[in-house]
Amino acid sequence: MKAILLRELGGPNQVSYEEVEIPTPKSNEVVVRVKYAALNRRDLWITYGMYPGMELPSILGADGAGEVVTVGDQVTEIKVGSTVVINPSLNWGDSRVHYNPDHRILGMPSDGTFAEYVAVPAENVYAKPDYLTWEEAAALPLAGLTAYRALMYRGNLQEGETVLIPGIGGGVALVALQIAVAHGANVFVTSSSDEKLEKAKQLGAAGGVNYRSDNWVKDMKKLMGGADVIIDGVGGENFNHMITLANPAGRIVNFGATSGPIKELVLPRIFFKHLDIRGTTMGSPEDFREMLQFFEEHRISPYTDKSFPLEAASEALVYMEKGENFGKITLEIE
Incomplete structure (x- = not known):
């Protein structure tokens, strides 16, 4: 599959468009064929090494939406073919008050959504609201x-x-x-x-x-x-x-x-x-469920600014760095 990797620090121009292996799901994971991904300021900071827990190389990207293509052998509630949006807040824990020490965000150190496929825990995928386009659904998770x-x-x-x-x-x-x-x-x-x-x-x-x-x-x-x-x-x-x-x-x-x-x-x-x-930072699974319900109830669509093809992720990050956007910047993944 094609993916955007960061191997060395130094800013947006350090990311590369590469061929890597399609991930294999662990027993509790699903693999999602990503339709759209979205940028966050976090992705830009990571390219400069301005983020805790840096581990390279890594596939960037916290936000994404797509179709489930493979499920782990212990996954029963998510079916192949399900259209989903990904909650990038991994391993939050049992308390809504605060995440546990194992919490992390998808897209470094865990390989993220700037790729044709991504493996995530089954508990982190939710049904995509039908009224949202793929681009809008991908733009929602972290910001929402x-x-x-x-x-x-x-x-x-x-x-x-x-x-x-x-x-x-x-x-x-x-x-x-x-x-x-x-x-x-x-x-x-x-x-x-x-x-x-x-x-x-x-x-x-x-x-x-x-x-x-x-x-x-x-x-x-x-x-x-x-x-x-x-x-x-x-x-x-x-x-x-x-x-x-x-x-x-x-x-x-x-x-x-x-x-x-x-x-x-x-x-x-x-x-x-x-x-x-x-x-505050990120949110619990309960926060994510309530957020999706709120958006569906009020039929809110995230505001998007500009979309780039996956291979132009470096250009998209430079565009974000300029700070002229009004809304989310997305990556279309063919």
């Missing part, structure tokens, strides 16, 4: 799982609350916008692009502010008031602005740090406002 857990489980979002999502345009942020709007929240966003702000409004955002402007925090405060829930994947110096924009007793849920560490955090600003700051 992360956003749903951040909003609904960790954020405890209630109908009518105000939500702030900084850095709209990426996969998790956009899915969070769609989930929050469908749940009846008032959603506000930030971006460095006025075009992205307008697109976010078309998807249901109540308003947005360009954070390149000098007084964007004051402008957002005037526009929004304050946020009951903030879903932050940015971190860095921007995090202090989130504290400013949070309502008293608000919840700030952080799932990433694309802008790096917070250089200075003034604790009284947190405890005088009675803020909850909560961390």
